[in-house]
Amino acid sequence: MKTFTKNDLSKLDQRFNATFINCLSGFKSLNLIGTVSLEKSTNLAPFNSFFHLGASPPLMGFISRPTNVARHTIENIKATGFYTVNHVLEDFYLKAHQTSARYPDTISEFDACELTAEYKNSFLAPYVKESRIQIGMKFIREQLISENGVHLIIGEILEVHIPENCLNVDGFLDIEKAGSICVNGLDDYHTTTRINRLSYAKPDKWPEVIRGNS
């Protein structure tokens, strides 16, 4: 084992440190956020910081950094109030990664990265057609994290589009069956293999394996 103390961490090269610290929290979700500006320009950007905030009301949060290329995403979310969250699959992980490049303002990442904007029902923001789990979100508010100037963006789930054969009778959604992938750090992409789904833990016995019924 190698140990880094606080003093060791403070002396690391800035890029080494950023790469290293980004891996410490563990595996992350990988989603593309689709937005549209008031002028009807579409935008697409990858985020690996989405997390579940609550089920009732259905809320998700993600972290926005002031310096990153996601500026248009945040501007569009605040201007229009809506955005889509789209799980990334192995089929298009390279295109998803490429949406993080700093394209000129006049270029949509949908076009530059060969992904398809899909509008559903009357939802304002574009979904990623290639994605199999698509979520329509309403912006609730942003919360400054004063320690480092990042923002927590809180949104409410307005609609969900999923493959019907990935939904179990108990509400469990098999995102592995849907092809969703995950990421480590900033750039390290992974598929998953189920170990098991386990029953609710009780003090008097070990958990049991839940057999699939999706």
Next chain:
Amino acid sequence: MKTFTKNDLSKLDQRFNATFINCLSGFKSLNLIGTVSLEKSTNLAPFNSFFHLGASPPLMGFISRPTNVARHTIENIKATGFYTVNHVLEDFYLKAHQTSARYPDTISEFDACELTAEYKNSFLAPYVKESRIQIGMKFIREQLISENGVHLIIGEILEVHIPENCLNVDGFLDIEKAGSICVNGLDDYHTTTRINRLSYAKPDKWPEVIRGNS
């Protein structure tokens, strides 16, 4: 594809809804938090909501729910100011899941779930000896999410213990090589398989694969 509108979601059975919404954000990290009370009782609890908040200063956040069994964890964190974050491996994922059971106050989850409390240097809180990526954290503050009464717990990384052969020369930490697993929803555990690590995205070319050197 099956669609759930906001109206559909609001009519779902409460448990179905909680199970379903918990899967929508994508794959999650899986960590055990180790703490000790002022009376020297140890506590261990699983959290799947850890996320990277920033690299400089090195910060991580997680979500604490008022109703869950993690109450002792939060009480200990606030009372002592310190906690450990330990990546879960396939070897002990069942024991990790079991730490979420509602044990009586007098029982430590380390003992009940057959995991080993490990004290390193002068760090106050116990690590999980079976884990291969161990992080010592200092509590910074908690932030209420007023929409649903959960709290964001913000902490600073004070020390990190990792397998030396999982660290690349550029700071990249190969958590798959270290055996870290991930989770979907509340109870669905997965190992990972690397697709590729990709180079920093630039507008004028597609990303390249980064070959490992850990």
